[in-house]
Structures are given as structure tokens and as C-alpha cells.
Amino acid sequence: MAKRILIVGGGLAGTIVANGLCRQLAGELASGGATITMLGATDKHMYQPGLLYVPFGRIREAELFRDQRKVLDRRVAFHVDPAKHIDAETKTVTTESGKTFSGDYLVIATGSRIRPDNIPGMEEGGHWFYDLDGARKMRDALATFEGGKIVVNVNVPHKCPVAPLEITFMLRDYLKGRGILDKSEITYTYPVGRLHTLEPVAAWAVPEFESSGIKSETFFNTKEVDPKKKTVTSEEGTTLKYDLLVTIPPHSGQQVILDSELGAGGWVPTERETLLREGSKEVFVVGDTTNLPISKAGSTAHFEADTIVDNIASLVKEERWARFYDGKVFCFVETGLHSGTYVWFNYTTPPNPGPPSQMIHWFKLAYNRLYWLSARGLL
Numbered sequence: 001m002a003k004r005i006l007i008v009g010g011g012l013a014g015t016i017v018a019n020g021l022c023r024q025l026a027g028e029l030a031s032g033g034a035t036i037t038m039l040g041a042t043d044k045h046m047y048q049p050g051l052l053y054v055p056f057g058r059i060r061e062a063e064l065f066r067d068q069r070k071v072l073d074r075r076v077a078f079h080v081d082p083a084k085h086i087d088a089e090t091k092t093v094t095t096e097s098g099k100t101f102s103g104d105y106l107v108i109a110t111g112s113r114i115r116p117d118n119i120p121g122m123e124e125g126g127h128w129f130y131d132l133d134g135a136r137k138m139r140d141a142l143a144t145f146e147g148g149k150i151v152v153n154v155n156v157p158h159k160c161p162v163a164p165l166e167i168t169f170m171l172r173d174y175l176k177g178r179g180i181l182d183k184s185e186i187t188y189t190y191p192v193g194r195l196h197t198l199e200p201v202a203a204w205a206v207p208e209f210e211s212s213g214i215k216s217e218t219f220f221n222t223k224e225v226d227p228k229k230k231t232v233t234s235e236e237g238t239t240l241k242y243d244l245l246v247t248i249p250p251h252s253g254q255q256v257i258l259d260s261e262l263g264a265g266g267w268v269p270t271e272r273e274t275l276l277r278e279g280s281k282e283v284f285v286v287g288d289t290t291n292l293p294i295s296k297a298g299s300t301a302h303f304e305a306d307t308i309v310d311n312i313a314s315l316v317k318e319e320r321w322a323r324f325y326d327g328k329v330f331c332f333v334e335t336g337l338h339s340g341t342y343v344w345f346n347y348t349t350p351p352n353p354g355p356p357s358q359m360i361h362w363f364k365l366a367y368n369r370l371y372w373l374s375a376r377g378l379l
């Protein structure tokens with residue numbers, strides 16, 4: 001009997017799992033000993049980290065997208081038919097069109113979504129760069145900005161742990177480039193008592209903020225935005241006035257996860273080393289959709305996906321596990337429009353950001369293009 005692998009979600013993690021399995025199970029796929037099916041919500045694949053550059057006009061929108069069919073190995077049976085219900089016990093998925101798909105192995109890779117609607121006034125009063133529409137509107141708002149108060153308002157949970165710091169430093173350089181930094185004030189808000197959840201990153205950011213004159217408000221859990229008064233208020237009782245509000249909206253998991261009762265907030269309880277859904281033997285969870293207390297990032301999704309590829313291939317071929325996920329995350333960090341650094345960490349090693357350099361910024365720009373090779377499994 002062919003081993004059927006069913007992947008739900010065709011973003012970064014699902015794509016790397018699918019393409020990696022095609023390589024490792026080439027013989028089984030050719031002989032009919034395995035099949036790989038993917039259910040996606042769209043026929044386009046978006047490179048989300050590229051959104052960071054849209055507000056500054058530093059990337060062409062076309063560079064963000066490829067046809068998902070072209071990114072996927074041709075041996076993957078790809079259906080644009082979003083999952084409506086996932087039954088993790090029977091590994092069966094019912095789609096929006098009413099079809100039913102089952103697998104011997106199920107991989108849940110549906111990612112996360114922004115929820116500005118969860119905070120009163122944020123949709124009307126805030127700008128963000130976490131989706132294309134938002135990034136375009138932020139680009140337009142910046143183009144007409146002539147100086148004033150910018151509040152960078154960070155809410156959790158959110159994907160890409162360093163994007164809020166990156167956008168802050170890039171805004172500083174952008175304002176400087178337009179000659180309006182002196183007429184502007186940037187205030188960064190963060191929900192806990194420091195500039196970042198990861199303590200070493202928070203400590204690294206302090207002198208960067210001080211040398212740039214960037215202000216901060218910690219313990220700022222956003223309660224509401226008042227678009228008329230142009231204020232943002234925290235649960236802790238602080239109110240900040242803004243001329244431009246740049247928010248990182250809170251995120252949740254996808255509706256299908258909630259509707260299928262697979263996890264509170266849309267995050268699926270996941271074993272940290274095997275990446276199995278808690279309580280399941282052949283249901284893997286990968287990328288943003290896990291409930292693991294680690295960064296929701298493309299690199300996390302990539303390293304997790306590589307682990308799942310090795311394990312599913314090993315289970316199919318030899319009925320044994322290959323290896324465990326060690327919590328590895330690697331992120332480039334833009335520290336302005338012309339410099340960058342990077343952090344890496346895992347379950348046991350904390351991050352240790354180094355001094356910024358132009359070279360690392362160029363690496364990040366290069367990776368923005370190399371991503372497509374990486375998603376295909378060629379890098």
C-alpha cells in the first residue's frame with residue numbers, strides 16, 4: 001500500500017516539507033510506494049519577509065510572488081482548495097469545495113494571520129506592513145509624512161521576532177534620508193518590561209535606541225486606538241499621541257484550526273522535539289501554527305520542516321525516527337536601510353547579536369532572492 005502524505009498549507013513550511021520529501025522519497029514516488037498531496041488556500045506563494053521593504057519602496061511587489069505550482073516539485077498533487085475541517089484522529093481533511101482527503105501522515109502547516117480587528121480602533125487608526133495591502137497603505141502614508149510623532153506599537157503574539165526592531169531602525173534611516181528626522185519623534189512600545197522578549201536582543205537594542213534618540217514605552221499592552229484623537233492607550237493606563245501609528249498587530253492561528261478544535265488561539269499543541277501534534281502519532285505540525293514557545297519565523301519553519309522531512313522519509317523507508325528538532329532559529333536583523341546583523345539560537349543556546357555591518361545587510365538582501373531556491377530545496 002502506498003504511504004499517503006497529506007500537507008495542509010502551501011506556505012514556507014508546507015512547501016519545504018513537500019519538496020524535501022520528493023527528493024528523499026524519489027524511489028517510492030516513482031514506484032507508487034508513496035504519494036504527496038498538498039491543499040493550499042491560494043495559487044500564489046508570497047515571500048513574506050519582503051514585505052518589510054514595501055513601505056520604503058525598496059522592493060518590487062512582483063518580487064514577492066511566484067506561482068505555487070512552479071515552486072512545488074511536479075510530483076506533488078497540489079489542490080487550491082482550502083481545508084475547512086481537519087480531523088486529526090482519522091487524518092482526514094474536508095475542504096471548502098466539499099472534497100475529502102486522507103493521509104497516512106498528515107502535516108499541518110497553515111501558518112498564522114494578523115488580527116488588528118482584535119484591538120478596538122486599530123484597523124481604522126493603524127498602519128502595518130504584515131500583509132501587502134497594509135504595506136502599500138503604509139508606503140502611501142510615509143510618502144506624505146512631513147514629520148511628527150511616530151509610534152511603533154508591538155503586539156503579541158506575532159511572527160518574525162525581530163521585524164518590529166527592523167522597521168524602527170529603517171524608519172529612522174528613512175526619515176533621515178528625507179531630511180525630516182529632526183522634525184520627528186519615534187516611540188517604540190513593547191508589552192513586557194524590556195525592548196524584546198529575548199533578553200540578549202533587548203539588551204543589544206538599548207544602546208542602539210539611545211544613540212538614535214528612539215524613545216520606548218515598555219509594559220505597553222495595547223487596549224485601544226482612537227483614530228479621531230490619534231491616540232493609542234495601553235491596559236497599563238499609558239496614552240500616547242501619534243501622527244503615524246505603525247502597529248505590529250496581534251496574530252492568531254487560522255480559522256480552520258479553531259473550527260476543528262485543534263488548539264486555543266489557533267495554535268496546535270505540539271511536541272517540541274518530534275513536532276508531532278500532542279496525542280497523535282502521525283500528525284506533524286510545522287511553522288507558525290505550532291504552539292511552541294519559540295519564535296514564529298521563516299527560519300524556524302524551515303529548520304522544523306527539514307526535521308519533519310527526515311523523519312517522515314525515515315519512517316516510510318525504515319520505520320524508524322531519524323532525528324529531533326533542537327529549536328534552531330536564525331534571523332537576519334536589519335539595523336537600518338544600509339546595515340544589518342543576525343541572531344541564531346536554539347532550545348539551549350540564547351541569541352547573541354553581533355555588531356551591525358553593511359555586509360550582513362547585503363546578505364539579507366541576497367537571501368531575499370535566494371529564498372526561491374531555498375523553498376525548492378536547492379539551497
Ligand SMILES: Cc1cc2nc3c(=O)[nH]c(=O)nc-3n(C[C@H](O)[C@H](O)[C@H](O)COP(=O)(O)OP(=O)(O)OC[C@H]3O[C@@H](n4cnc5c(N)ncnc54)[C@H](O)[C@@H]3O)c2cc1C
Nearest residue numbers: 009011012013048049082083110111160287288297298299
Ligand atoms: C513582514 C514580515 C517579515 C518577516 N521577516 C522574516 C525574516 O526576516 N526572517 C524569518 O525567518 N521570518 C520572517 N517572517 C516570518 C515568516 O514569513 C513566517 O514565519 C513563515 O512564513 C511561516 O511559515 P508557515 O509555513 O508556517 O506559514 P505561511 O508561510 O504563512 O504559510 C501558511 C500557508 O497556509 C495557507 N493556508 C491558510 N489557511 C489554510 C487552509 N484553511 N487550508 C489550506 N491552506 C491554508 C496560507 O495560504 C499559506 O500559504 C516575516 C513575516 C512577515 C509578515
